[in-house]
Amino acid sequence: MSLHKQKTVKKKIQLTGVGLHSGKIANLNIKPAKPNTGIIFIRTDLKNNNEVIPHVNNVSSAVLCTTISNEYGVKISTLEHLMGALFGLGVDNAIIELDSEEVPILDGSAKVFVEEILKVGLEISNTPIKVIRINNKIDFKDGNKSISIEPSKVNLEIDFELVYENKLIGNQKNKFQIYEDELTDVFNSRTFCLFEDIEKLRKIGLAKGGSLDNAIVVKDDKILNESGLRNKKEFVNHKILDCMGDIYLSGYRIIGKIKCSQGGHKLTNDLMRKVFEKNDNFSLVEINEKNLPNAIFGKQYLKSIA
Structure with a gap:
């Protein structure tokens, strides 16, 4: 079995939980899909025009969570933790059924998604995977915020810096080679907020489902969650x-x-919209053992299919 072949989940996964911002209970199914299907969301609470495809150009809002929409205005929000789990475990194809607009927040991380996917296992096809290879360095800045992407030989490296005035969070940095490093701390790291921001969020109709069960809450120099942090760099690891x-x-x-x-x-x-503005910024490459070193999709993927 090759790590360079497309993968899906072996069986349907069923999850239920509250939406972080909506406060509504949602039922979610992750179902197997054929090669070259990609990831597709289906709103089962709607009868018509209920398919929503994750794509950088389908992002309709990125305020405190990521929301995607189709051409009919049908939305899926707070999908980033689920998508992070699928990405990190190498799931290329899946049908995601959801009976509400918002993906359940569960414990505020990708931990439950990862555990449930590994519990059912991954089905490996005979179809080669395709990856996007970055060809040019691209920068994007917004005030004191910045992000860039540049070419790499065989991996995806994410180097992230978090800067907060709050002394407990402060300045945190971390870097991962996504296809090689152990990602447990990333998967297990929860969303977080400052205590003083909670009321502001609720006044604008957000965080209705937020609690200490699904978010880290920081008040001055204290963490209000009794169990504390799951890892020393949980804030930046969640980012x-x-x-x-x-x-x-x-x-x-x-x-x-x-x-x-x-x-x-x-x-x-x-940044990703800027990448796809010009075709020469990237290449879509079909991967097989002949054209790429085995270093890519190594340790983490061996664990995920064991």
């Missing part, structure tokens, strides 16, 4: 998870180096 999920809206895994300072959903989407 790396978000980044993985948002770049998977490209439709493929990517070979390149990403460096980001103080970014988020919007900045990542702005």
Whole structure:
């Protein structure tokens, strides 16, 4: 069995949980799909025009979460943690059924998605994977926020810096080789917010489903969650998870180096839109053992299919 072949889940996965911003209970199914299907969302609570394709140009909002829409205005929101799990585990094809607009937040990370996918296992096809190879360095800036992507030989590197005035969060940096490094800390890292921002969010109709069960809440120099942090760099590691999920809206895994300072959903989407503005910025490459070293999709993928 080759790590360079397209993969899907072996069986249907069923999950239920609350939407972080809507506060509504949602039921989600992750179902197997044939090679070259990609990731497709289907709103089962709607009868017509209910298919939504994740794509960087289908992002209709990137305020505090990522929302995609189809041409009929049908939306899927807060999909970044699920997409990050699919990306990190190498799931190329899946049908995602959802009976609400918002993907369940579960514990605020990708942990449950990853555990459930690994529980059913991955089905490996005979169809080669395709990846996007970055050809040119591209930068995007928004005030003191910045993000860039540049060519790499065989991996995806995400180098992320987080800068907060809050002393507990402060300045955190971390870097991962996504196809080689152990990603448990990234998958397990939860979304977070400052205590003083909670009321502001709820006044504008957001965070209705937020709680200490699905988010880290920081008040001054204290973490209000009794269990504390799951890892020392959980704040920046969660941002790396978000980044993985948002770049998977490209439709493929990517070979390149990403460096980001103080970014988020919007900045990542702005960068990816800029990448796809010109065809010479990237190449879509079909991968097989003859044209790419085995280093790519190595350790992490061996674990995921074991």
